Amino acid sequence: MTQRAAIVEPPPLDSATAGAATNAGGRRLSRGRSATSLTAASGLGLGVALLWFSLLVLIPLTAVLVQASEGGWSAYWDSLRSPQTFAALRLTVGQAILVTVVNIFMGTTIAWVLVRDHFPGKRVLEVIIDIPLALPTIVGGLVLLSLYGPSSPLGVNWANTPIAVFLAFLFVTLPFIVRTVQPVLLELEPEVEEAAASLGATQFTIFRRVILPSLAPAIASGAALSFCRAISEYGSLVLLSGNLPYSTEVASVRILSYIEGDKLTEAAAVASILLIVALIVIVILDVISRRVARYA
Amino acid sequence: MRKGAAPQTATRWGLRVLVVGYLFLLVIWPVLLVARATFAHGLAPVINALRQPEVIFAFQLTLSAAFWAVVINTIFGVGISLLLVRYTFPGRRALNALVDLPLAVSPIVVGLSLVLVYSGRTGWLGGSLEQAGLQVIYAPPGIILATAFVSLPLVIREVIPVLQEIGTEQEQAARSLGASALQTFARITLPAIRWGLLYGVVLSLARSLGEFGAVKIVSGGVAMRTQTATLLVEERYQQFGIENSIIAYAAAFILALIAVIALVIVTAFRPDKGTPR
Numbered sequence: 001m002t003q004r005a006a007i008v009e010p011p012p013l014d015s016a017t018a019g020a021a022t023n024a025g026g027r028r029l030s031r032g033r034s035a036t037s038l039t040a041a042s043g044l045g046l047g048v049a050l051l052w053f054s055l056l057v058l059i060p061l062t063a064v065l066v067q068a069s070e071g072g073w074s075a076y077w078d079s080l081r082s083p084q085t086f087a088a089l090r091l092t093v094g095q096a097i098l099v100t101v102v103n104i105f106m107g108t109t110i111a112w113v114l115v116r117d118h119f120p121g122k123r124v125l126e127v128i129i130d131i132p133l134a135l136p137t138i139v140g141g142l143v144l145l146s147l148y149g150p151s152s153p154l155g156v157n158w159a160n161t162p163i164a165v166f167l168a169f170l171f172v173t174l175p176f177i178v179r180t181v182q183p184v185l186l187e188l189e190p191e192v193e194e195a196a197a198s199l200g201a202t203q204f205t206i207f208r209r210v211i212l213p214s215l216a217p218a219i220a221s222g223a224a225l226s227f228c229r230a231i232s233e234y235g236s237l238v239l240l241s242g243n244l245p246y247s248t249e250v251a252s253v254r255i256l257s258y259i260e261g262d263k264l265t266e267a268a269a270v271a272s273i274l275l276i277v278a279l280i281v282i283v284i285l286d287v288i289s290r291r292v293a294r295y296a
Numbered sequence: 297m298r299k300g301a302a303p304q305t306a307t308r309w310g311l312r313v314l315v316v317g318y319l320f321l322l323v324i325w326p327v328l329l330v331a332r333a334t335f336a337h338g339l340a341p342v343i344n345a346l347r348q349p350e351v352i353f354a355f356q357l358t359l360s361a362a363f364w365a366v367v368i369n370t371i372f373g374v375g376i377s378l379l380l381v382r383y384t385f386p387g388r389r390a391l392n393a394l395v396d397l398p399l400a401v402s403p404i405v406v407g408l409s410l411v412l413v414y415s416g417r418t419g420w421l422g423g424s425l426e427q428a429g430l431q432v433i434y435a436p437p438g439i440i441l442a443t444a445f446v447s448l449p450l451v452i453r454e455v456i457p458v459l460q461e462i463g464t465e466q467e468q469a470a471r472s473l474g475a476s477a478l479q480t481f482a483r484i485t486l487p488a489i490r491w492g493l494l495y496g497v498v499l500s501l502a503r504s505l506g507e508f509g510a511v512k513i514v515s516g517g518v519a520m521r522t523q524t525a526t527l528l529v530e531e532r533y534q535q536f537g538i539e540n541s542i543i544a545y546a547a548a549f550i551l552a553l554i555a556v557i558a559l560v561i562v563t564a565f566r567p568d569k570g571t572p573r
Contacts, residue, residue: 037384049379058394059413064412131559135552138548139529147321171323174323232404239533252405255405274401
């Protein structure tokens, strides 16, 4: 990156290409800002973009929070504490935590195998990792039902049980940690591991002391995404979990039945929990990517 | 073939078997079973099912909603990416984080939020829009809004890294040689980001065709009026009778096929992701 480019480029947004675009000059000289401040045309563009973004996303999501506060704090807490809603929230959060823990272990392992191991058919596995995210969620439910439902060739029938919720969450969150860890693992220098090995470190020690610390931010980002996706899941559960109150009913289904019963304030109260978790996850991801960019 | 502190063979085989077995049980086997169930009675019933008017209508509605959502997201996505990468303005960092929000929010919350604002009966804006003759909720505009909402960040996330990487030198050169802003965009910027943009469009399209939860709430799912392909799968699967079941599986198979094709396109052509080569 030349000095000239550094003058006109605004500071980078995140870790993705921070290394390429950031140098001391970029940070210092961007104070001048002559070339990066808004012109009349780009200002108009920003206005139009913000208007659309507000109409589509910001105003509707604000409406959820406003609607949730309609009945005041006591009504808000009462709707969250109603036994059926509380059971749904507990099931959702519990299973989401469990699935995230499994993903931390399996996602890191899958990423490691995809990067460090070489065997025929590995390219196919690359595609298979992303299938759960690419499939429409309702099809995802149908897919799981075929192996774990009433006509399972395995002889199990986990449909309409809490295990179905766990499986659905596990399915839809499969790619997150794999895809955040994989690029970091690709960038790791094997020389460091070789040095550790030559100094007598065991394989487990190398993994724990050398590889794991570098992967930690990526695992954390993936875990945050995975948790967030799990608690907000709906489509894959419709056909699979039976949506039985106190047993397999998750938060999203609870919101939906409130909407169908025209209880919008109660629906918004539960929705506000999911929305707040989503906001927290967005902030966590932003902080992690900035921290990684700074130390990169 | 790149780097690789080769681990001991036993560990490597153990992990390999663990990973392949896990993916086989979670993804490969179930997907194959659905494909087999779809064609359990041969090809003819499947083709026949796909020619039912309800099925054709549902796919047409899905395609047109997805088309408009992708058009809107492409224009908005390229615009906002340029603004986020090329300019500084107050709130830039917040906006950059907020555009990811649609991917993190539950589809059910998306549907509820749109109903709260655009419902003709109780919505903040819905009443006035309905008086102006535009019904949003329980009508195609609502389906397009919900679809655009859930797939909003996909174009942006693909285009921003490319814009950051190409820098501004060529654009500056074009401008200094007298090209207008529009010419610079059409001749320099657009060709440079075309692959990133294409991936973003393919991902948006796949996500749009498969959206279920948000669309279910805003559309009402009335057959031949507001029932999209994913809603059709749900309805037919839950109804009794072999015909309904064949329709559910046939529609699900087509949706899955489109998703997998989109995935293969993106995986095969994306240069910076996946295995080193």
